[in-house]
Amino acid sequence: MNDSLTYVLALIGAAFGIGLIVLLNIAMGWTRLRLNTEQQAQSFLRRDVMGFQAGDEQALTADRCGYICLEADQARVGLVMARGDNAVVRALRAGELRSVEAQGATLTLTLYDYTLPRVVLDLGRDGQAQSWADRLQTFVRAPRRASRKEVHHAESA
Numbered sequence: 001m002n003d004s005l006t007y008v009l010a011l012i013g014a015a016f017g018i019g020l021i022v023l024l025n026i027a028m029g030w031t032r033l034r035l036n037t038e039q040q041a042q043s044f045l046r047r048d049v050m051g052f053q054a055g056d057e058q059a060l061t062a063d064r065c066g067y068i069c070l071e072a073d074q075a076r077v078g079l080v081m082a083r084g085d086n087a088v089v090r091a092l093r094a095g096e097l098r099s100v101e102a103q104g105a106t107l108t109l110t111l112y113d114y115t116l117p118r119v120v121l122d123l124g125r126d127g128q129a130q131s132w133a134d135r136l137q138t139f140v141r142a143p144r145r146a147s148r149k150e151v152h153h154a155e156s157a
Helices: 003-027 038-048 128-139 148-156
Strands: 054-060 066-071 076-083 086-093 097-103 106-111 118-122
Touching: 038 054, 038 066, 038 076, 038 086, 054 128, 066 118, 097 128, 106 128
Parallel strands: none
Antiparallel strands: 054 066, 066 076, 076 086, 097 106, 106 118
16 A cells, blocks of 8 residues: 555544544533633632632623633732633732733733743723723732842853
8 A cells, every 4th residue: 555545544534533532522511611701700719719709890801711800809810711611710919920911902911820821811892901901010020130049050051
């Protein structure tokens, strides 16, 4: 048998197998999580962050996959992002944001968190992202200068 024909058949077989797995997941009822209400998003915050009380300032993303809110005492920012059939939750204190940018209706947060370095929230309305960016500036920590020990370690690597 020709090698190129073998590769084509292997590629078709792999695509068929992946499609079958996707159909099996759908048939078993697996669906992506959608945050349909602010209360649903807050339930994830209550489940994962002890003592978090959402305040009045909150927003769901247009695609229902993200949620942001300020805590009632404005000490923390609550983030909930739908990922697969569950949610990734963060409660950020002052200094835990690297940067905040607003462009149109999109709010981009860069975190000091290697497991979730960047969060992009499409808030759906122009002006809402800029309003959140202004509020979140108090949570941004300016980059610090590296210590002498860190510089030495970086140079020796």
